[in-house]
Amino acid sequence: MKKIAIVKLSALGDIVHAMVALQFIKAHLPELQIDWLVETRFADLLRDNPDISNILTVNLKATKINKRAIFHEIKTVRNYARERYDLVIDAQGLLKSAITAKLLGKYVAGFDKNSIRESLASLFYSQKILCAYDENTIDRNAAVLSQPFGFSISSADILAKQPFLFFHAPHFNLTAFLRHDLKNIVFVIGSTWESRNYPSAKFIDVANELKQNFLVIWGNEIERKTAENMAKQSPFIRALPALNLNDLKALLSQVDLVIGNDTGPTHMAWGLNKPSITLFGCTPISRVYQTEINKVLKSASIVNPRKLNKQDDSIKEIPSSDIVEVASALLRL
Numbered sequence: 001m002k003k004i005a006i007v008k009l010s011a012l013g014d015i016v017h018a019m020v021a022l023q024f025i026k027a028h029l030p031e032l033q034i035d036w037l038v039e040t041r042f043a044d045l046l047r048d049n050p051d052i053s054n055i056l057t058v059n060l061k062a063t064k065i066n067k068r069a070i071f072h073e074i075k076t077v078r079n080y081a082r083e084r085y086d087l088v089i090d091a092q093g094l095l096k097s098a099i100t101a102k103l104l105g106k107y108v109a110g111f112d113k114n115s116i117r118e119s120l121a122s123l124f125y126s127q128k129i130l131c132a133y134d135e136n137t138i139d140r141n142a143a144v145l146s147q148p149f150g151f152s153i154s155s156a157d158i159l160a161k162q163p164f165l166f167f168h169a170p171h172f173n174l175t176a177f178l179r180h181d182l183k184n185i186v187f188v189i190g191s192t193w194e195s196r197n198y199p200s201a202k203f204i205d206v207a208n209e210l211k212q213n214f215l216v217i218w219g220n221e222i223e224r225k226t227a228e229n230m231a232k233q234s235p236f237i238r239a240l241p242a243l244n245l246n247d248l249k250a251l252l253s254q255v256d257l258v259i260g261n262d263t264g265p266t267h268m269a270w271g272l273n274k275p276s277i278t279l280f281g282c283t284p285i286s287r288v289y290q291t292e293i294n295k296v297l298k299s300a301s302i303v304n305p306r307k308l309n310k311q312d313d314s315i316k317e318i319p320s321s322d323i324v325e326v327a328s329a330l331l332r333l
Helices: 012-019 022-028 040-046 060-064 069-083 095-104 119-124 137-149 155-159 200-210 221-233 245-252 264-271 320-331
Strands: 003-007 033-039 054-058 087-090 108-111 127-129 184-188 213-217 237-239 257-261 276-280 294-298
Touching: 003 069, 003 095, 012 040, 012 137, 012 264, 022 033, 022 137, 033 040, 033 069, 033 095, 040 054, 040 245, 054 069, 060 069, 069 095, 087 095, 087 137, 095 108, 095 119, 108 119, 108 137, 127 137, 137 155, 184 200, 184 264, 200 213, 200 221, 200 320, 213 221, 213 245, 221 237, 245 264, 257 264, 257 320, 264 276, 276 320, 294 320
Parallel strands: 003 033, 003 087, 033 054, 087 108, 108 127, 184 213, 184 257, 213 237, 257 276, 276 294
Antiparallel strands: none
16 A cells, blocks of 8 residues: 545544544554545645645635535546555545545545444445444544554553654744743634633633733634633733734744634644643533643533534633643642
């Protein structure tokens, strides 16, 4: 086997959880060419990774607005297929990713019908991997990306991983925001659902209690206004300018702690081997690895991984004092 392609289109945190497998695949097959097919808006997350030979991009999200765009995307994938991959692995497990993978190569591996949310996707796979849907998300990614090669990635391997997010010089001056006399802590305040977001008032309480240098990142106009409002209410909080994914990787690599919702930037801290506290309400903690430096705090609600309740606002019930306690221990304050 000489060339493979991985299909993991989105989202930010899901891509991070899959990327951990690359270093172990390369350890077993150092000469293997690994290409990765991803949505264009997430491509910079993969960039600069020495284990990825080529980043292939599509814009399937655009087809939701413009149905005719699907023909352009199909043509794009078929052009990529000229590479004649020996194996394509669909690590997404959705119907759209399975079809995309099949267009990319003849021999496709993916989860079996009992291991994914959209069971029809498994019809497109030549090799089917069994891994329960409610298993740890990182373990599931490791399984589907290693078993086609005849080896397994253990929990011990993952716990001993090397950082795997790489970057080049950011477009803004990091030193203007980082302090040497205080701990630098990033707040991740946004996510895809409002019910996954921890209250900004409680983030402010954490900052005022710990009295360190808190930097708030944001991804849209609503979050920007929230970040600026938080900065007005606490002398310890600063709202950062707009960051691209390379800037974000560079920033997170230099801070002491990341505190945030169950969303991509918080999971990026784990990928960089940086301390983090991930806050969970309506989503399951099985999405992450808990380590000596990567902690989770979960509300009391019970979560069904196959049917998430977007109306579950229980994340708001997590006491800010619990965050302060865990953060103090991680930072040794």
